[in-house]
Amino acid sequence: MIARSDALAAMDGEPFDVVVVGGGITGAGVALDAASRGYSVALAERADFASGTSSRSSKLVHGGLRYLQNFDLGLVREALLERQLMVSLAPHLVTPLPLVVAAFDGARPDRLTGVGLNLYDVMARERRRGRRGANGAEWSPDRHRTIPGEEVVELLPALAAREPTGGYLFYDCQTDDSRLVLTVLAEAERFGAVCANRLEVTGLHEEASRAAGVHVRDLLGGGAFTVRADNVVNATGVWADRLRPHELHDEAEVPRIRPSRGTHLTVRHDDLPLVGGAIVPAGDGRTIFALPWLGRTLLGTTDKDYEGDLDHVRAADDDVDYLLEAANAFFGTDLGPPDLTGAYAGVRPLITTGDPHKSVDISRKAELYETSSGMVTITGGKLTTWRRMAKMAVDRLVE
Ligand SMILES: Cc1cc2nc3c(=O)[nH]c(=O)nc-3n(C[C@H](O)[C@H](O)[C@H](O)COP(=O)(O)OP(=O)(O)OC[C@H]3O[C@@H](n4cnc5c(N)ncnc54)[C@H](O)[C@@H]3O)c2cc1C
Structure with missing residues (x-):
C-alpha cells in the first residue's frame, strides 16, 4: 500500500469524487468498486484497517446454512x-x-x-x-x-x-478476514484510491447544506484538515449512527443501531484436533462452529445484546462459559478457561425502530440509506457479500 504520508498529502490536496469513511470490508469494497469505475477515491480509517468487526468474524465465506x-x-x-x-x-x-x-x-x-x-x-x-x-x-x-x-x-x-x-x-x-480487507484495499489503491489509517472522521464538511467532504483528525501526527469530495459514503459498520447522530436519528425512516456481541475462542489443536469444521449443538436449537484455524481450533459464536464500549469489546465470561460448555458437551472434553489460547469479540449492527416489538436484525442484510445531507450510509451485510454491498453503494452515487 502507498505510504501513509503520501496518502495524507493527497487527501489534503485536490477534491475527490468519493470519500469513504471506515476501513473494514465494506469501506474497502466501496473504495475498490468506485475506483475501478474511474472515480477518484479517498478512504479514512480511524484505527487500523480491519480492526473493527471485519477481523472478528468466524472467518467463513459461506451461504449461511442457518439462515435457511x-x-x-x-x-x-x-x-x-x-x-x-x-x-x-x-x-x-x-x-x-x-x-x-x-x-x-x-x-x-x-x-x-x-x-x-x-x-x-x-x-x-x-x-x-x-x-x-x-x-x-x-x-x-x-x-x-x-x-x-x-x-x-x-x-x-x-x-x-x-x-x-x-x-x-x-x-x-x-478466509483470513483481515487479509481479505487488506487485499481489497490494496486493489483499490491499484485503481488510484488513497487510503489512510489512524485518520478519524470528526464530522461532515457541508456546502449549501450538502455533504461535500469530511473533517479529519490525524491521530498519529496530530493536526486536522478537510477532505473535500462530491460524495460521502459512511461505511463505519456498528458505528454508523455515531458519525452524524442528529441527521441519522431525526430522520424517521432511518433505524437506530443496536449492537450485538459475538465471541470466539481458540484452543490448541492438540486439545481439540480438527481437519474439517463441525456444527456443534449449543442448546435452544442454536449451533456454534468448531473450525480448524491457523493450527488451532476456533469456537464460535455467541449472539448477545451489547451495551458496552464499542471500541473495546471483550469476550465476556458468560460467553466463554457458553462456548466451552457447548464444545465440552459435544466433544466429551473438559476444557476450561486455562486451556484457551485466545478469545476475541466483535459486534454486529442490529437495527431497531425504537419499538421493541419492531426490532429487526439487519446483521446479515445490507442496509443502505441516504440522509438529508446526501451522505450515503451502508451497514449490515456479511463479509461474504462485500462485493454486493459495494456495488449497491456506488450504484446509489451514480444514480
Ligand atoms: C461475531 C461475528 C462473526 C461473523 N462471522 C462472519 C462470517 O463468518 N462470515 C461472514 O460473511 N460474515 C461474518 N460476520 C459479519 C461480518 O464480519 C461483518 O458484516 C463485516 O465485517 C462488517 O464490516 P464493516 O466494514 O461494515 O464494519 P467494520 O469492520 O466494523 O468496519 C467499520 C470501520 O469503521 C471505522 N470507523 C468508525 N468510525 C470511524 C470514524 N469516525 N472515522 C473513521 N473510521 C471510523 C472503524 O474503526 C472500523 O474499522 C460476523 C460478524 C460478527 C459480529
Whole structure:
C-alpha cells in the first residue's frame, strides 16, 4: 500500500469524487468498486484497517446454512454466488472447507438439516450454471452426502472418543478476514484510491447544506484538515449512527443501531484436533462452529445484546462459559478457561425502530440509506457479500 504520508498529502490536496469513511470490508469494497469505475477515491480509517468487526468474524465465506431456518432464501442464494466468485477470484484467500454434522448411536442425521443441505446444494448449483473462473476451471462443491462414522472421525478427530456413527458432509469456504480487507484495499489503491489509517472522521464538511467532504483528525501526527469530495459514503459498520447522530436519528425512516456481541475462542489443536469444521449443538436449537484455524481450533459464536464500549469489546465470561460448555458437551472434553489460547469479540449492527416489538436484525442484510445531507450510509451485510454491498453503494452515487 502507498505510504501513509503520501496518502495524507493527497487527501489534503485536490477534491475527490468519493470519500469513504471506515476501513473494514465494506469501506474497502466501496473504495475498490468506485475506483475501478474511474472515480477518484479517498478512504479514512480511524484505527487500523480491519480492526473493527471485519477481523472478528468466524472467518467463513459461506451461504449461511442457518439462515435457511428463517427462510432467508434470497440472502443465502446471493451469498452462495459470492462464495463461488470469491473462491475463483481469490483462491489464495478463500479456500473450501469440509463441514460435518455428526450423528451418534446409530441415529440418522437430523432430517431437517438434510432438507436444508439439499436446498443449499440446489441454490449453489443453480447460481453456478454458465459461470467459469478466469482460468476456465472453477471450484465445484460436491453435493452434501451422508458419511460413515469412520469418515466423521477422519475429519473430526476430536470426536473419536464419542464414536460417531455417521453424519452429513457438506462444504463452505474459509478466509483470513483481515487479509481479505487488506487485499481489497490494496486493489483499490491499484485503481488510484488513497487510503489512510489512524485518520478519524470528526464530522461532515457541508456546502449549501450538502455533504461535500469530511473533517479529519490525524491521530498519529496530530493536526486536522478537510477532505473535500462530491460524495460521502459512511461505511463505519456498528458505528454508523455515531458519525452524524442528529441527521441519522431525526430522520424517521432511518433505524437506530443496536449492537450485538459475538465471541470466539481458540484452543490448541492438540486439545481439540480438527481437519474439517463441525456444527456443534449449543442448546435452544442454536449451533456454534468448531473450525480448524491457523493450527488451532476456533469456537464460535455467541449472539448477545451489547451495551458496552464499542471500541473495546471483550469476550465476556458468560460467553466463554457458553462456548466451552457447548464444545465440552459435544466433544466429551473438559476444557476450561486455562486451556484457551485466545478469545476475541466483535459486534454486529442490529437495527431497531425504537419499538421493541419492531426490532429487526439487519446483521446479515445490507442496509443502505441516504440522509438529508446526501451522505450515503451502508451497514449490515456479511463479509461474504462485500462485493454486493459495494456495488449497491456506488450504484446509489451514480444514480
Ligand atoms: C461475531 C461475528 C462473526 C461473523 N462471522 C462472519 C462470517 O463468518 N462470515 C461472514 O460473511 N460474515 C461474518 N460476520 C459479519 C461480518 O464480519 C461483518 O458484516 C463485516 O465485517 C462488517 O464490516 P464493516 O466494514 O461494515 O464494519 P467494520 O469492520 O466494523 O468496519 C467499520 C470501520 O469503521 C471505522 N470507523 C468508525 N468510525 C470511524 C470514524 N469516525 N472515522 C473513521 N473510521 C471510523 C472503524 O474503526 C472500523 O474499522 C460476523 C460478524 C460478527 C459480529
